[in-house]
Amino acid sequence: MNDLTPMRRQYLQFKNEYPDCILLFRLGDFYETFDDDAETVARELDITLTSRPVSKNQRIPMAGVPHHSVETYIARLIEKGFHVAVCDQISEPDGRGLVEREVTRVITPGTIIEPNLLRDEKPNYLMAILPVGNLEAGQWNAAGVAYCDITTGEFAATELSGENTALLVLEELARLTPREVLLPQSWAERGVTFPREMSVTVVPDWKFEFKSAEAALTAHFRVRTLDGYGLNGMTAGIGAAGAILLYVQQTQRGRLAQLSTLRAYSTASFMVLDQFTRRNLELTETLYTRDVKGSLLGVLDRTVTAMGARLLRAWITQPLLDLQRLNARLDAVEALTQNEPLRAEIREALKGVIDLERLTNRLLIGRVSPRDLIALRASLDKVPMLRALLEPLPPLAALLERLDPCDDARNL
Structure with a gap:
């Protein structure tokens, strides 16, 4: 170790902190990877594998990508299920000593916030599952389930129970199609498995424990109790939600301003469909080609905003059972279908509206550009027009009340 170069020692320090990530280490105009990471990156991204001396008698594998195109390569790694830690230079090289570096981003399939790594029409869910039951026998009596999309701030938790708990969990997986699933280490070692396309991350058991989860959640939301969130008695649900929060932190x-609330939900509020029914009904993708085109979603989706596309997908994947909410939704649809000219005007007004859900959440954590702010103002400028167009439609009165023109923000 003593004969290693200072840069090599610095690299190993960061790699020891993030052993489960591919570490992209900034060296001048390139992000380099070393050792096993280099071999993985060269193989998965089809780039050249070279080597670099780190001491008098040792060379190690090395593979790098240009800094200006790193986002493209990160996207490809994430798509393949890898976790990536980005280590940047935080001081200018002066030729007199080691450049200071710091891990500035950790990117996993379920914690992406970069727009170029996301699909506009789909949520990017991170899910945590806490099985409850006989660990040795692998039997589930209940399970805590929580999920969040840090790009929109959605955060929800529930508990499932009964002899068919494992099946109920699979149904939630089929409904939400999370990009990443967190599982306690003890149950992962017991051999709990999920569909191959799921990216599963094993998390230490203590992050799922009730006390640590409750402490993390109450500290984050700055409350003394979680009763106000509808989580009374949901020990496993709180455990799953806490594990998500600790993982995202x-x-x-630490930048978590976008997770401002937690919602308890019940699968009894919507129609539960198993994965085979969803697949055979071709709700969001066709049976054989697994393409949106030709599915029910592909036929119905005429949305012109990313937010509308995600909402329509959610409505299709969780059909309502509440008759009052169903009728309210149908009344709104009827009001719009019976007034084609007005519907066309509303559709035209919505064109060009930026993804406000995701933009406002990036704004909360300081990850926006001047171009984003210009697009935000242009989108908010359309709110008064939309309010005027919706006013003649009584079934959409509730929506009208929630359309805030945000005058203070528009006039900045």
Whole structure:
């Protein structure tokens, strides 16, 4: 170790902190990877594998990508299920000593916030599952389930129970199609498995424990109790939600202003469909080609905003059972279908509206550009027009009340 170069020692320090990530280490105009990471990156991204001396008698594998195109390569790694830690230079090289570096981002499939790594029409869910039951026998009596999309701030938790708990969990997986699933280490070692396309991350058991989860959640929301969130008695649900929060705090390095609330939900409020029914009904993708085109979603989706596309997908994947809410939704649809000229005007007004859900959440954590702010103002400028267009439609009165023109923000 003593004969290693200072840069090599610095690299190993960061790699020891993020052993489960591919570490992209900034060296001048390139992000380099070393050792096993280099071999993985060269193989998965089809780039050249070279080597670099780190001591008098040792060379190690090395593979790098240009800094200006790193986002493209990160996207490809995330798509393949890898976790990536980005280590940047935080001081200018002066030729007199080691450049200071710091891990500035940790990116996993379920914690992406970069727009170029996301699909506009789909949520990017991170889910945590806490099985409850006989660990040795692998039997589930209940399970805590929580999920969040840090790009929109959605955060929800529930508990499932009964002899068919494992099946109910699979149904939630089929409904939400999370990009990443967190599982306690003890149950992962017991051999709990999920569909191959799911990216599963094993998390230490203590992050799922009730006390640590409750402490993390109450500290984050600055409350004394979680009763106000509808989580009374949901010990496992709180455990799953706390595990998500602790994991996201780790990957986002403390920037969590976008997770401002937690919602308890019940699967009894919507029609539960198993994965085979969903597949055979071709709700969101066709049976054989697994393409949106030709599915029910593909036929119905005429949305012109990313937010509308995600909402329509959610409505299709969780059909309502509440008759009052169903009728209210149908009344709104009827009001719009019976007034084609007005519907066309509303549709035209919505064109060009930026993804406000995701933009406002990036704004909360300080990850926006001047171009984003210009697009935000242009989108908010359309709100008064939309309010005027919706006013003649009584079934949409509730929506009208929630359309805030945000005059203070528009006039900045």
